Amino acid sequence: MPQNRRFLLQRRPDGDPVPDDFELATEETPALDDGQFLIRNRYASLDPAMRGWMDAEGNYMPPIPLGDPVRATTIGVVEDSRAEGFEKGQWVMGLNALEDYSLGASGGFTQPIDPDMVPEVTNYLSIFGAVGMTAYFGFLEVCEPREGDTVLVSGAAGAVGSLVGQLAKIHGCRAIGIAGGPDKCARLKEQYGFDAAIDYKQFSGDEDALAAAIGEAAPDGVDVIFENVGGVILDAGLMNLNLNARVGLCGLISEYNTEPRGARNLWQLIVKRASIRGLLVADYVDRFGEGAAKMGEWAAAGKLVVDEHVDVGLENAFDSFMRLFAGTNEGKMILKIA
Amino acid sequence: MPQNRRFLLQRRPDGDPVPDDFELATEETPALDDGQFLIRNRYASLDPAMRGWMDAEGNYMPPIPLGDPVRATTIGVVEDSRAEGFEKGQWVMGLNALEDYSLGASGGFTQPIDPDMVPEVTNYLSIFGAVGMTAYFGFLEVCEPREGDTVLVSGAAGAVGSLVGQLAKIHGCRAIGIAGGPDKCARLKEQYGFDAAIDYKQFSGDEDALAAAIGEAAPDGVDVIFENVGGVILDAGLMNLNLNARVGLCGLISEYNTEPRGARNLWQLIVKRASIRGLLVADYVDRFGEGAAKMGEWAAAGKLVVDEHVDVGLENAFDSFMRLFAGTNEGKMILKIA
Numbered sequence: 001m002p003q004n005r006r007f008l009l010q011r012r013p014d015g016d017p018v019p020d021d022f023e024l025a026t027e028e029t030p031a032l033d034d035g036q037f038l039i040r041n042r043y044a045s046l047d048p049a050m051r052g053w054m055d056a057e058g059n060y061m062p063p064i065p066l067g068d069p070v071r072a073t074t075i076g077v078v079e080d081s082r083a084e085g086f087e088k089g090q091w092v093m094g095l096n097a098l099e100d101y102s103l104g105a106s107g108g109f110t111q112p113i114d115p116d117m118v119p120e121v122t123n124y125l126s127i128f129g130a131v132g133m134t135a136y137f138g139f140l141e142v143c144e145p146r147e148g149d150t151v152l153v154s155g156a157a158g159a160v161g162s163l164v165g166q167l168a169k170i171h172g173c174r175a176i177g178i179a180g181g182p183d184k185c186a187r188l189k190e191q192y193g194f195d196a197a198i199d200y201k202q203f204s205g206d207e208d209a210l211a212a213a214i215g216e217a218a219p220d221g222v223d224v225i226f227e228n229v230g231g232v233i234l235d236a237g238l239m240n241l242n243l244n245a246r247v248g249l250c251g252l253i254s255e256y257n258t259e260p261r262g263a264r265n266l267w268q269l270i271v272k273r274a275s276i277r278g279l280l281v282a283d284y285v286d287r288f289g290e291g292a293a294k295m296g297e298w299a300a301a302g303k304l305v306v307d308e309h310v311d312v313g314l315e316n317a318f319d320s321f322m323r324l325f326a327g328t329n330e331g332k333m334i335l336k337i338a
Numbered sequence: 339m340p341q342n343r344r345f346l347l348q349r350r351p352d353g354d355p356v357p358d359d360f361e362l363a364t365e366e367t368p369a370l371d372d373g374q375f376l377i378r379n380r381y382a383s384l385d386p387a388m389r390g391w392m393d394a395e396g397n398y399m400p401p402i403p404l405g406d407p408v409r410a411t412t413i414g415v416v417e418d419s420r421a422e423g424f425e426k427g428q429w430v431m432g433l434n435a436l437e438d439y440s441l442g443a444s445g446g447f448t449q450p451i452d453p454d455m456v457p458e459v460t461n462y463l464s465i466f467g468a469v470g471m472t473a474y475f476g477f478l479e480v481c482e483p484r485e486g487d488t489v490l491v492s493g494a495a496g497a498v499g500s501l502v503g504q505l506a507k508i509h510g511c512r513a514i515g516i517a518g519g520p521d522k523c524a525r526l527k528e529q530y531g532f533d534a535a536i537d538y539k540q541f542s543g544d545e546d547a548l549a550a551a552i553g554e555a556a557p558d559g560v561d562v563i564f565e566n567v568g569g570v571i572l573d574a575g576l577m578n579l580n581l582n583a584r585v586g587l588c589g590l591i592s593e594y595n596t597e598p599r600g601a602r603n604l605w606q607l608i609v610k611r612a613s614i615r616g617l618l619v620a621d622y623v624d625r626f627g628e629g630a631a632k633m634g635e636w637a638a639a640g641k642l643v644v645d646e647h648v649d650v651g652l653e654n655a656f657d658s659f660m661r662l663f664a665g666t667n668e669g670k671m672i673l674k675i676a
Contacts, residue, residue, distance in 0.1 A: 052605075060609045230604065249607050262600015266568065267390075269587050269616030271398045276614045278607030 004029040006069040007098035007317040013054055016257045016325070019318050021054075022070070029101045037081035039092055039102045039110065043310075045073040045125040046321050046333040051256040060280055069097035070317070074337070075113065075124050076102070091115050093124050098317050100337060118296075120308075126159060126332040127299060127306040128292045130281050134250060135163035136291040137284040140171075142277050143224045143248040147172035150218045152237050153194075155228030157184035159306075159332035160250060162192045164226045166304050169193050173224070176217045178233055180327045187330070191305055200233055210236035221245075227276075230254045231261045238265040238274075245274040257325060307331025342367040344407040345436035345655045351392055354595045354663070357656050359392075360408070367439045375419035377430055377440045377448065381648075383411040383463040384659050384671040389594040398618055407435035408655070412675070413451065413462050414440070429453050431462050436655050438675060456634075458646075464497060464670040465637060465644040466630045468619050472588060473501035474629040475622040478509075480615050481562045481586040485510035488556045490575050491532075493566030495522035497645075497670035498588060500530045502564045504642050507531050511562070514555045516571055518665045525668070529643055538571055548574035559583075565614075568592045569599045576603040576612075583612040595663060645669025 003026050011021045032038060052059035053071055064071050074096040078086050083106040086092065094110025096102035104110040115121040118128060126132060138160070145151060151168040155161040156177025165188065168175040176196045177188040185197035196217035203210040214222070214236055221242035227234050230252030237247075255261070269275065284291065298304040309329040311320040314337050323329040341364050349359045370376060390397035391409055402409050412434040416424050421444040424430065432448025434440035442448040453459040456466060464470060476498070483489060489506040493499040494515025503526065506513040514534045515526040523535035534555040541548040552560070552574055559580035565572050568590030575585075593599070607613065622629065636642040647667040649658040652675050661667040 059605070249604060251608070252605050255605070260600070260602040260604075262598070262602040263604055264598040264600040266587065266598075266601055266614070266616075267397070267590050267593070269614060270589070270618055271616070273616050273618055273621060275616070276604070276607060278604075278609070278611050278613070280608055280611055283611060 001029045001031075002100070003027070004099055004101045005314050006100070007314060009054055009064045009066055009068060009070050011066070012056055013051075013257070017051070017054065017318070017322065022318055024315055024317070030103050032080060032082045032103075035083050035106050037083045037086040037104045037106075038079045039074070039076040039094070039096060039104050040079040041074040041076040041096060041100060041102055041337045043075050043122050043125060044098055044335045044337055045129065045131075046324060046335055047073075047130070048251055048253045048256060048324050050321070051325075060282065069099045071095065072098050073125065073130060074102065075121060076337075078104075086112070091121065093129070098314060098335070098337075100314065122308050122310065122334055123306070125334050126308050127163070127295050127304065131159045131332050132163060132295050132306070133284060133288055133291045134279070134281040135160050135167055136295055137281060137287070138248050138250050138279040139164045139167050139226055141284070142279040143226060143246050145171050145173050145224050149173045149223035150176065150220060150242075151224040151226065152176045152178070152214065152218065152222045152240070153226045153228075154178045154233045154237065155251070155253060156188050156192075156194065156197070157327075157330070158228060161226065161228055162188070162331070163304065163306065165192050165194045168224075170298060170303055174218075176214070176222075178214075178229070184327075191307070205232050207232045207236050211239040214240045224248070226250060228253060230263070234263055235265045238263070238268040241268055241272040241274045243272050243274075245272055247274065247276040249276050249278045253325065308334050310334045310336050312336045339367045339369075340438070341365070342437055342439045343652050344438070345652060347392055347402045347404055347406060347408050349404070350394055351389075351595070355389070355392065355656070355660065360656055362653060362655070368441055370418060370420045370441075373421050373444050375421045375424040375442045375444075376417045377412070377414040377432070377434060377442050378417040379412040379414040379434060379438060379440055379675045381413050381460050381463060382436055382673045382675055383467065383469075384662060384673055385411075385468070386589055386591045386594060386662050388659070389663075398620065407437045409433065410436050411463065411468060412440065413459060414675075416442075424450070429459065431467070436652060436673070436675075438652065460646055460648065460672055461644070463672050464646050465501070465633050465642065469497045469670050470501060470633050470644070471622060471626055471629045472498050472617070472619040473505055474633055475619060475625065476586050476588050476617040477502045477505050477564055479622070480617040481564060481584050483509050483511050483562050487511045487561035488514065488558060488580075489562040489564065490514045490516070490552065490556065490560045490578070491564045491566075492516045492571045492575065493589070493591060494526050494530075494532065494535070495665075495668075496566060499564070499566055500526070500669070501642065501644065503530050503532045506562075508636060508641055512556075514552070514560075516552075516567070522665075529645070543570050545570045545574050549577040552578045562586070564588060566591060568601070572601055573603045576601070576606040579606055579610040579612045581610050581612075583610055585612065585614040587614050587616045591663065646672050648672045648674050650674045
């Protein structure tokens with residue numbers, strides 16, 4: 001049996017994760033019981049939500065036990081099987097871990113995927129995976145955009161944000177993106193078709209100046225915010241809401257490694273009779289087929305561009321994961337394991 | 339003509355209002371033009387929202403101009419009239435100011451009221467006024483309570499909060515109130531029928547301890563929060579949300595005189611797919627008849643108790659207004675002007 005490299009959580013991060021919170025261990029590849037199959041992981045999705053799973057409290061998922069490999073969505077190939085419906089050589093996708101080999105079981109969350117159905121098999125981790133479905137259902141169902149709406153997206157150069165901006169354009173909205181740095185802002189407009197891009201780094205945390213910049217880009221106000229960031233960026237957005245605006249709260253990446261600053265402009269929700277609603281893609285699992293079909297249609301028609309940022313090697317798991325917080329990834333962050 | 343005492347805003351308060359921000363001036367009572375009428379103000383409603391009108395930014399209303407009397411809803415009697423439909427001796431209600439006499443105009447917001455329709459004419463400023471309608475529409479329309487829901491009310495001993503708790507009971511919910519001090523907590527249970535009362539002052543701002551106390555009072559979690567306070571109290575409530583919980587945001591009185599602490603537990607909205615929605619009674623003006631009829635029905639049936647705290651004398655306007663922030667009022671704060 002081959003050796004199984006596993007990226008283990010050894011200590012719960014205190015604020016920013018550091019390399020010593022983890023260990024790349026080499027263990028025996030597990031033997032199969034009846035009903036089980038062995039997955040050779042090929043690609044793993046690296047997502048901000050994984051940071052929450054490392055804390056003792058967990059979030060919508062239980063915390064990763066110390067000493068266990070870091071939980072992640074992976075796609076891979078069945079290496080061996082004693083489970084009906086899973087054959088050697090078959091591609092599968094599931095919530096596994098950052099490791100060479102994972103155990104699957106029939107009736108579990110790991111499901112077959114067909115690499116011939118998509119341009120690249122990694123698309124199952126981006127446009128056809130949780131990222132794409134978060135954009136699709138989070139924006140269209142939770143934010144209820146209407147034609148002519150002005151839509152503000154934070155974390156707009158990120159995997160979900162860039163798709164939301166494109167979905168906004170497909171639905172006849174004006175799309176304004178917030179991202180960090182001139183390169184990302186250029187990408188928002190040139191690659192994803194945002195109408196305007198705001199570089200939050202220009203404002204060094206000055207909420208009023210950022211709010212004014214949003215107001216310049218959205219002279220008629222903001223009808224929808226798709227929020228990935230929180231903190232000053234959310235507060236600046238709240239100062240530009242229109243009556244009955246909807247804020248879809250997808251993430252708060254600015255707060256995952258630090259004590260939250262707190263949303264200080266909630267009073268704007270009263271003034272504008274607006275709402276903030278939390279969204280989680282897990283609620284829409286039974287409609288993923290619908291979402292994937294629509295996303296595929298738009299992608300095939302050239303209306304939807306998805307960027308994937310693929311780093312190579314399980315030994316780079318820490319550095320790749322930390323890109324999400326430094327903002328140095330360009331597109332959906334994926335780790336190639338094999 | 340009689341003299342007109344007017345409680346003027348002379349300076350915009352910086353944080354907590356102080357007496358020198360105001361002046362009780364005596365001016366000439368204005369003469370009437372055609373289409374105008376003179377209101378002898380009898381009672382004024384003192385509301386937390388008035389604090390926002392004193393700031394330069396305003397909120398959902400324009401700021402009170404410096405040198406103008408402090409805007410307030412009043413009820414009074416027409417003293418003289420050159421306007422059709424308004425006769426001397428008629429009771430009226432409108433958005434006027436803290437002053438002995440206000441000018442009304444036909445076609446304006448001041449409308450006739452019938453004191454014979456209610457037990458006390460002041461009820462137009464409580465159960466049948468903005469307070470009652472805020473509770474009715476804010477709770478029933480915005481929070482969408484269902485039978486069996488657990489409802490958490492902050493500022494529960496206040497005018498709106500105490501009505502919301504009673505509406506929750508009328509609609510088959512479990513009602514938990516948060517208030518400051520043992521007397522108020524006793525009143526919540528004995529007078530308003532709350533199932534449980536939590537004295538936030540016992541926790542000295544310790545969010546975790548307050549959250550645990552809410553959890554003890556709501557072992558099955560909280561389905562609805564009716565929020566009047568914000569800050570630590572909102573954050574502690576957010577830690578107890580059930581899936582798909584609704585937070586109706588009515589006020590943030592803890593933040594009106596200080597820099598907001600900020601809502602630090604917004605991530606719970608994601609975990610619980612919950613929402614916060616701002617509410618403003620002004621949106622329901624055309625349905626006040628419906629709301630007043632239902633509130634009157636419940637009050638007549640003894641299911642709805644309303645307390646009014648009436649202070650006497652325009653010269654006491656400052657002290658009476660500040661009760662709202664000190665929490666020393668027992669019921670809807672009303673100032674008797676004459």
